[in-house]
Structures are given as structure tokens and as C-alpha cells.
Amino acid sequence: MLRHCTIAELLDLRGGEGSAAVRTHVDECDACRAELDRLHQRVAALKALPSLTPPRDRWPVVRDALTRSRRRRWQRAGGAALAAAAALALMVGIPGVRGAGPDIAIAQEVDELKRESHQLEQVLHEVEQERRVVNGMVLTVIVDLEDRIAVIDAGIATVQTAGPVTAQLRDLWEERVILVNQLVATHVQPAAYAGH
Amino acid sequence: MADITLAALDDMAVHRAKSGDLAALERVYRAYEGTVYTLARRMCRSPEDAEEVMQETFLEVCRSIRKFRGTGPGSLTAWIKRIASSKALIRIRYEKYRETEALQEDGGWAGRRDGDAGLQLDLEAALRQLSDTSRAVVWLHDVEGYTHEEIAEQMGKTVSFSKSQLSRAHARLRKMLGEEAQC
Numbered sequence: 249m250l251r252h253c254t255i256a257e258l259l260d261l262r263g264g265e266g267s268a269a270v271r272t273h274v275d276e277c278d279a280c281r282a283e284l285d286r287l288h289q290r291v292a293a294l295k296a297l298p299s300l301t302p303p304r305d306r307w308p309v310v311r312d313a314l315t316r317s318r319r320r321r322w323q324r325a326g327g328a329a330l331a332a333a334a335a336l337a338l339m340v341g342i343p344g345v346r347g348a349g350p351d352i353a354i355a356q357e358v359d360e361l362k363r364e365s366h367q368l369e370q371v372l373h374e375v376e377q378e379r380r381v382v383n384g385m386v387l388t389v390i391v392d393l394e395d396r397i398a399v400i401d402a403g404i405a406t407v408q409t410a411g412p413v414t415a416q417l418r419d420l421w422e423e424r425v426i427l428v429n430q431l432v433a434t435h436v437q438p439a440a441y442a443g444h
Numbered sequence: 445m446a447d448i449t450l451a452a453l454d455d456m457a458v459h460r461a462k463s464g465d466l467a468a469l470e471r472v473y474r475a476y477e478g479t480v481y482t483l484a485r486r487m488c489r490s491p492e493d494a495e496e497v498m499q500e501t502f503l504e505v506c507r508s509i510r511k512f513r514g515t516g517p518g519s520l521t522a523w524i525k526r527i528a529s530s531k532a533l534i535r536i537r538y539e540k541y542r543e544t545e546a547l548q549e550d551g552g553w554a555g556r557r558d559g560d561a562g563l564q565l566d567l568e569a570a571l572r573q574l575s576d577t578s579r580a581v582v583w584l585h586d587v588e589g590y591t592h593e594e595i596a597e598q599m600g601k602t603v604s605f606s607k608s609q610l611s612r613a614h615a616r617l618r619k620m621l622g623e624e625a626q627c
């Protein structure tokens with residue numbers, strides 16, 4: 249080989265894939281050997297970067313999200329009729345059922361969640377385009393998630409027509425974001441979400 | 445770093461976590477928060493993104509741990525790291541959309557990322573200057589030990605895409621670290 253190696257060639261060599269010509273050249277060329285050496289040192293330095301400590305404790309947030317969704321699951325399982333009654337009450341406008349009423353902070357949260365949901369949909373659209381064959385198990389997970397999103401969307405539509413922004417609407421959007429997130433993840437990395 | 449805490453996370457704790465026990469799930473969180481945050485922080489652009497990724501990762505871990513079937517040593521670590529890297533990659537794609545929107549809204553701030561003006565940076569600073577994708581690939585490949593095939597699979601891209609991102613990352617790191625040599 250009459251020229252020095254490219255970084256790509258040296259990376260292949262490091263990965264055990266280098267061609268015989270590259271290997272021979274590196275054996276004979278001080279400059280390329282030095283370059284390969286720097287590559288090794290750089291990787292060693294990356295591996296030696298210190299572990300980092302999270303700036304804040306996120307466990308309370310995770311725990312609360314978990315308990316909230318468990319409660320919701322429980323309510324869905326046991327209280328479909330109750331939920332229907334609540335939705336009806338909301339539409340009829342029985343005082344007190346709506347709780348604190350419209351709240352600017354909640355409205356902001358809803359806006360943020362809507363935006364997040366919209367952006368995730370765009371990512372979803374992109375990954376759906378590029379995706380290859382999925383097995384039956386993954387497909388089941390995808391269909392299940394899509395069903396759950398459809399249910400949430402119906403809930404959002406009902407609550408939205410009922411009037412001003414409520415915590416209930418916020419919760420629905422929050423759950424929607426989580427589900428779309430899972431849907432994206434299932435498309436991107438099916439094994440981790442359906443295989444294990 | 446996490447060896448002591450990981451050792452303390454015995455099979456019993458994992459078993460209890462699988463049943464949904466909150467105290468056991470918290471032990472999983474405590475044992476892995478540093479590992480997950482480090483991975484997320486090295487891959488993502490900002491500490492805020494890394495925190496979000498960490499939070500999403502543990503939410504997913506807590507929800508899916510009952511489906512986790514691994515038994516060998518390190519299999520839980522590998523499983524959690526895989527969820528974390530997947531969340532980080534999703535976040536990176538998602539950031540791309542946020543940027544596009546910001547660009548549309550305020551007329552643009554393109555090029556803010558790649559502003560190396562011949563400065564010699566330290567490794568962490570240099571890493572931060574890489575494009576999001578290059579940084580993620582170099583970290584997953586060189587530090588976490590993922591193969592190009594695995595990275596391609598996770599990113600929904602080809603093996604040659606992963607390889608070219610790695611070359612690009614090294615070429616840039618080399619330059620930013622002032623390693624431009626005789627070659």
C-alpha cells in the first residue's frame with residue numbers, strides 16, 4: 249500500500265477486520281503505527297472517563313408515575329362504569345366534579361405534553377417508514393399499544409369537549425406521551441420490549 | 445464504582461422487584477442510577493436530556509422488569525443499559541425535531557454545535573462537540589462494547605452508517621484533542 253491508512257482502515261484493523269495490505273503497511277510504517285497507538289489511547293481515555301452522579305434524585309418522580317399509572321390501571325379494570333358516570337357528570341357540568349376548575353399551570357402542562365406528543369408522532373412516523381419485518385410477538389405489542397392510544401384519544405376527545413382544561417386531561421395526555429414513547433421504542437428496538 | 449451496590453442487589457431483591465414491590469424497585473434504581481445517568485449523559489447533549497433519559501429508563505425498567513428473564517451475572521446490567529441506550533437514541537432523534545422547530549420559530553441558530561476554532565479541548569469537552577449521532581456511536585461502540593451490527597439495529601440504520609459515524613467521531617476527536625500529527 250503506497251499511502252498511509254485512513255482512520256476507517258485503522259478502526260477496521262482494531263476491530264480485527266483489517267485487510268492484509270493494511271496490516272502489512274502498519275507493520276512497516278512508523279507513522280501509521282503511531283496513529284493506531286493514538287487510537288488505542290483515545291479509546292482507553294474514553295473508557296477511563298469518570299462515572300457521573302445524577303444531579304437530582306429522580307426516584308420520587310419515577311415512583312409517583314408508577315403509582316399513578318397503577319391506580320389508573322386499577323380504575324380502568326374496576327371502575328369503567330364509574331368513569332363513564334364521571335365523564336357524564338363532567339359534560340352535564342355538575343358542580344364540584346370538575347375539581348379546581350381551569351388552572352393555568354395545568355393548561356401549560358397540557359400544552360407541553362401536546363407538543364411532546366406531536367414530536368413523538370413525527371419520530372414514530374419516521375421509524376415506521378424504515379422498519380423491517382417484525383415477528384408476531386412484537387406485532388401484538390404494537391397493536392396493543394395502538395389500541396391503548398386509541399382509547400386515550402377517545403378519552404381526550406370526551407374531556408376536551410366537556411370544557412376547560414382539567415387535571416384529568418393532563419393525566420390523559422401524560423399517559424398518551426408514555427404510550428407513544430413505548431410505541432416508538434418497540435419499533436426501534438423490538439427485542440427489548442417484546443422478546444424478554 | 446457501583447460494584448458494592450450491585451453486589452448488594454441480590455437475586456431476592458430482583459425477585460421482589462419483579463413482583464412490583466416498590467422498596468425493591470427503589471433498590472434497583474439506587475443500584476443503577478449512576479450507571480444509567482453516566483451512559484445517558486455521555487450520549488446526550490445536555491444534563492437535562494440525560495436526566496429525562498434516566499427517568500424514562502427507570503420507568504420502563506420498573507414496568508418491564510417482571511418480563512426480564514436473564515439470569516447470568518451482568519445480564520440485568522446489560523438489559524438496563526440497553527433500555528437506557530435505546531431511550532437516549534430516541535431522545536437524540538426527538539431533539540432533532542425540537543431543533544427543526546426552533547429553527548423555524550426564531551430564524552435559526554444552525555452551526556452552534558460544531559464551533560471548534562482550533563482549540564485544544566479536553567476529552568469531555570471534545571466529546572460534547574461531536575454531533576449527537578457520532579457521540580452516541582463512539583460511546584456505544586468504544587466504551588460500552590456494542591458491535592456495529594447492534595448499534596445499527598438500535599438506530600434503525602445500516603452497519604456502514606455506524607462505521608462511518610465512528611470514523612467521523614475519531615477524526616474529529618483527534619483534531620480537537622490536538623493530535624494532528626506528522627501523518
Ligand SMILES: [Zn+2]
Nearest residue numbers: 252253277280
Ligand atoms: Zn503509513
